[in-house]
Amino acid sequence: xxxxxxxxxxxxxxxxxxxxxxxxxxxxxxxxxxxxxxxxxxxxxxxxxxxxxxxxxxxxxxxxxxxxxxxxxxxxxxxxxxxxxxxxxxxxxxxxxxxxxxxxxxxxxxxxxxxxxxxxxxxxxxxxxxxxxxxxxxxxxxxxxxxxxxxxxxxxxxxxxxxxxxxxxxxxxxxxxxxxxxxxxxxxxxxxxxxxxxxxxxxxxxxxxxxxxxxxxxxxxxxxxxxxxxxxxxxxxxxxxxxxxxxxxxxxxxxxxxxxxxxxxxxxxxxxxxxxxx
Amino acid sequence: xxxxxxxxxxxxxxxxxxxxxxxxxxxxxxxxxxxxxxxxxxxxxxxxxxxxxxxxxxxxxxxxxxxxxxxxxxxxxxxxxxxxxxxxxxxxxxxxxxxxxxxxxxxxxxxxxxxxxxxxxxxxxxxxxxxxxxxxxxxxxxxxxxxxxxxxxxxxxxxxxxxxxxxxxxxxxxxxxxxxxxxxxxxxxxxxxxxxxxxxxxxxxxxxxxxxxxxxxxxxxxxxxxxxxxxxxxxxxxxxxxxxxxxxxxxxxxxxxxxxxxxxxxxxxxxxxxxxxxxxxxxx
Numbered sequence: 001x002x003x004x005x006x007x008x009x010x011x012x013x014x015x016x017x018x019x020x021x022x023x024x025x026x027x028x029x030x031x032x033x034x035x036x037x038x039x040x041x042x043x044x045x046x047x048x049x050x051x052x053x054x055x056x057x058x059x060x061x062x063x064x065x066x067x068x069x070x071x072x073x074x075x076x077x078x079x080x081x082x083x084x085x086x087x088x089x090x091x092x093x094x095x096x097x098x099x100x101x102x103x104x105x106x107x108x109x110x111x112x113x114x115x116x117x118x119x120x121x122x123x124x125x126x127x128x129x130x131x132x133x134x135x136x137x138x139x140x141x142x143x144x145x146x147x148x149x150x151x152x153x154x155x156x157x158x159x160x161x162x163x164x165x166x167x168x169x170x171x172x173x174x175x176x177x178x179x180x181x182x183x184x185x186x187x188x189x190x191x192x193x194x195x196x197x198x199x200x201x202x203x204x205x206x207x208x209x210x211x212x213x214x215x216x217x218x219x220x221x222x223x224x225x226x227x228x229x230x231x232x233x234x235x236x237x238x239x240x241x242x243x244x245x246x247x248x249x250x251x252x253x254x255x256x257x258x259x260x261x262x263x264x265x266x267x268x269x270x271x272x273x274x275x276x277x278x
Numbered sequence: 279x280x281x282x283x284x285x286x287x288x289x290x291x292x293x294x295x296x297x298x299x300x301x302x303x304x305x306x307x308x309x310x311x312x313x314x315x316x317x318x319x320x321x322x323x324x325x326x327x328x329x330x331x332x333x334x335x336x337x338x339x340x341x342x343x344x345x346x347x348x349x350x351x352x353x354x355x356x357x358x359x360x361x362x363x364x365x366x367x368x369x370x371x372x373x374x375x376x377x378x379x380x381x382x383x384x385x386x387x388x389x390x391x392x393x394x395x396x397x398x399x400x401x402x403x404x405x406x407x408x409x410x411x412x413x414x415x416x417x418x419x420x421x422x423x424x425x426x427x428x429x430x431x432x433x434x435x436x437x438x439x440x441x442x443x444x445x446x447x448x449x450x451x452x453x454x455x456x457x458x459x460x461x462x463x464x465x466x467x468x469x470x471x472x473x474x475x476x477x478x479x480x481x482x483x484x485x486x487x488x489x490x491x492x493x494x495x496x497x498x499x500x501x502x503x504x505x506x507x508x509x510x511x512x513x514x515x516x517x518x519x520x521x522x523x524x525x526x527x528x529x530x531x532x533x534x535x536x537x538x539x540x541x542x543x544x545x546x547x548x549x550x551x552x553x554x555x556x557x558x559x560x561x562x
Contacts, residue, residue, distance in 0.1 A: 008315075008316050009289040009290060009316045009318075009445070010288040010289025010290045010291075010445045011288065011289050011290010011291060011466075012289075012290060015470065036287075036445075036446030036447045036448045036451075036477075037287050037288045037445070037446055037447065037470075037473070037474045037477060039288075039469075039470040039473060039474070042469045042470055042473055043469075057358075075376065075380065077337065077338070077374060077375060077376055078375075093452075096373050096375060097358055098358050098359070098373065098375030098376075098377050099356075099358050099377070100375055100376065100377040100380065103356060103377060103380075103381070104380065135447065135448060137447055137477055137480040137481045137484055138447075138452075138480075138481060138484040138485075139447075139448070140420065140448055140449040140452060141448060141449055142448055164446070165288075165289045165315065165316065165445050165446070166315030166316055166419075166445070167315060167316070167412075167414055167415065168315050168412055168415070168416065168417060168419050169370075169415070169416070169417040169419075170448075171415075172370055172415045186290075187528075188528055188531050188532055189321055189531050189532050189534065190294070190318045190321060190531060193316075193318060193321060194316050194318070197315075197316055197414070200414050201414050201415060204414050204415060205415075217528075220532060222532065245498065246498075246499070248468065249467065249468040249469070249498060249499040249502065250468075250469065250499075251468070251469035251470075
């Protein structure tokens with residue numbers, strides 16, 4: 001079963017929930033798709049790390065063949081190519097790797113060149129296989145890394161996908177193959193607003209989903225209110241707990257530190273598994 | 279006019295809390311929210327006029343005319359984004375590159391404008407607030423951030439613009455950084471917070487923009503604060519202040535207000551000190 005954990009915004013506890021769900025299952029795969037700011041590995045501390053580079057295809061120009069005909073420059077919708085005094089310049093940061101310029105060059109002056117944009121690290125943390133995508137700083141899009149991570153996802157067993165924040169392209173890529181989406185929300189007006197966004201996203205993609213309310217305090221909870229208005233299924237409420245906060249701040253895994261947290265996340269996992277027939 | 283951008287490498291660290299407080303403190307009349315994926319700043323700006331909304335066109339999308347299509351499959355073979363399957367274009371995957379339209383021998387594919395979000399402008403005598411919302415599952419967030427900033431710059435008045443940034447280090451953040459005078463990074467004292475802070479400092483330095491750090495909820499984990507300070511020292515980034523954990527912040531947010539409305543609150547006081555330090559040192 002593949003569970004994607006998402007939240008609309010960072011800081012709500014996606015990584016906390018994802019890491020602990022994987023650890024509560026004891027044998028599972030954890031995939032950190034938040035390639036701009038991956039944090040799961042800080043808790044899981046995977047051993048025997050293997051690193052593989054992730055590259056995108058960009059054009060490389062052979063100046064001896066280029067006739068400065070402008071075909072590529074005029075075609076590129078991202079303005080990744082320019083001609084300056086008959087010399088072709090390529091701006092790799094804005095290239096989307098569509099390869100149209102390479103395809104259309106009448107002189108075959110452009111060829112494919114792999115350009116590294118980040119890495120995937122894999123290792124073991126107890127029974128959990130941890131895969132982390134990491135975008136190099138200064139790079140624009142982590143989507144190619146997420147696509148490779150998704151291709152590495154096992155068919156069998158439990159996989160927990162820790163999604164990037166927001167509801168844009170990288171999040172869509174991360175939930176595409178998920179069987180269930182778990183929405184994590186904070187008890188604030190911001191939290192409710194962000195929950196609404198991911199709720200719209202999972203509805204658009206017709207994914208089965210449930211909600212976890214994190215950092216719950218007594219008193220008003222705009223996210224809980226939103227759930228009751230829309231009739232959303234709340235699978236767990238995690239109280240605001242200084243002990244959990246401290247464990248988390250120290251980079252430890254709560255389920256591995258305390259029986260109570262092991263039970264809390266174990267119960268959540270069983271509830272999720274009860275939601276989708278497998 | 280100087281532009282101050284608030285970033286964090288990750289969401290949920292308090293960017294919007296800090297930005298909204300700065301806006302109130304300096305009585306800035308020019309500000310923007312560049313977190314187009316999940317904009318929140320408007321939620322704590324209670325007296326905004328109603329916004330002027332314009333459709334935002336991102337990249338075009340390919341459309342296949344089924345009557346002309348001869349099912350040759352060339353488009354599918356050459357689409358680098360896997361956006362064409364069974365002679366249909368998935369709008370979520372199409373990045374609008376135009377390769378398919380260019381190579382289709384039957385001229386069955388055209389590139390058509392596609393609305394990928396709303397550009398919002400709140401404007402009255404008191405303020406100009408530029409922001410946007412990206413449609414669910416749309417790409418081109420960097421381009422939209424650039425549009426938000428253009429909308430602000432075109433109408434900017436006053437001495438200082440405060441910009442609430444987007445999380446991460448990718449395209450919306452890079453678009454936010456471009457052209458600003460100074461970046462304030464909000465870091466949380468956790469192992470994750472330290473890690474994210476390093477990545478965003480690297481990103482800011484990569485683009486050659488000066489930055490400083492403030493630590494939010496510093497009292498939650500004093501040992502990591504020391505690590506943050508050491509790390510900033512090594513990277514030659516000044517730490518300009520520390521904000522204590524303060525339940526008043528949540529209360530203020532839930533009342534749609536910034537913590538500047540509670541000047542005696544611990545977080546309000548701390549952010550005010552940070553503002554004055556920043557202003558006197560870097561923004562004057």
